[in-house]
Amino acid sequence: MRAMILAAGRGVRMRPLTDATPKPMLAVGGKPLIAWQLEKLARAGFAEVVINHAHLGQLIEAALGDGSRFGLSIRYSAEGEALETAGGIASALPLLGAEPFLVVNADIYSDYDYSGLQGLCLEDRLAHLVLVDNPPQHPRGDFALDAGRVRETGECMLTFSGIGVYAPRLFSRIPPKAKVPLAPLLRKAAAAQRVSGEHYRGRWRDIGTVERLQALDLELRGSLPKPVSE
Secondary structure, eight states, X not given: OOEEEEEOOXXXXXXXXXXXSOGGGOEEXXXXXXXXXXXXXXXXXXXXXXEEEOTTHHHHHHHHTTSGGGTOEEEEEEOSSOOXXXXXXXXXXXXXXXXXXXXXXXXXXXXXXXXXXXXXXXXXXXXXXXXXXXXXXXXXXXXXXXXXXXXXXXXXXXXXXXXXXXXXXXXXXXXXXOOOOSHHHHHHHHHTTOEEEEEXXXXXXXXXXXXXXXHHHHHHHHHSOOXXXX
């Protein structure tokens, strides 16, 4: 199974930090956000990763290269102008192949173990989503989960984590270079009962503001091993 990291966002709410640095390259705990993702994918057994980019994308390519230092093979889907989530995935389909693939947002941090999704068989489903408890900045959530199936609404709403496995056919009708959001596609598929899901209750952070970036940095640095004094 191949994996894709979504790294094309402009990061407007993170300005001025993102004026000169792509959002996925902002550092927390001593390394870029996207590096945490790459390391976790490698540990989970993934070998091939596709990264899309737009704003300052050349800096992402220059920093990560071919991925060999992470034990990965990285290929890039350069968008020029960001195509939104579904449009970006559709544009990268030639690099992702004909089998289901994992997609993760570059601007999240989580302890979720990606190895549990490795080789997931979707059968008649179009997607499998990892949902989390609603964070303070998103109290209404996105979807409900009922006996392993994702629903548009329900009594207990959860937030989409930005981690999902998708069948290529979910994006097959998107024209080349079209700007298409992901949420409407997922809601349509969920209404047709073709989306499964799981509820992850571990650590998950959405890094959408400078304040949340700084908070995660402090959190991670606090958990790093203390240097041994001479």
